[in-house]
Amino acid sequence: MDLDCLDLIGRCGPISPRALARQAGLHPATLTGILDRLERAGWVARERDTADRRAVLIRALPERNAELFRFYSGMNHAMDEICAEYTEAELDLLAGFLRRATGAGRDATAALADD
Structure with missing residues (x-):
């Protein structure tokens, strides 16, 4: 779950802890x-929000990106080999499915958070 949160922070950050908890579908104490x-x-930093000094934002530390990419280099290479076996049309179909499935999961998580 730590890496999932780090990924969200990297993609959505800087982000408030509350927004991150909502995005990740986690209880604030767990987060x-x-x-x-x-x-x-040393993967993230907590900083004061310049717009609201009472609020805190979480940001990923980009100087660690190269290290993170090295962790995943083996998997990235394996995925490149797998993807090379598919046509562009097949990859487009798979990517569309994954986008829709991700959206459905995000919507379901948001609905649960609203309850």
Whole structure:
């Protein structure tokens, strides 16, 4: 779950802890533990929001990106080999399915958070 949150922060950040918890579908207390671990390990920083000094924003530390990419290099290479076996049309179909499935999951998570 830590890497999932780091990915969300990287894609959506800087982001408030509340918005991140909503995006990740996590209880705020659970998210606090994750953010503490990510901050101690040097992956994220908590900063004051310049628009509202009472608020905190979480941002990923881009200087660690190269290290993160190295962690996934083996999997990225394997995925490149798998994708090379499909035509562009097949990849477009798969990508469309994944976008729709992700959207459905996001919508379901948002509906649960609203309850």
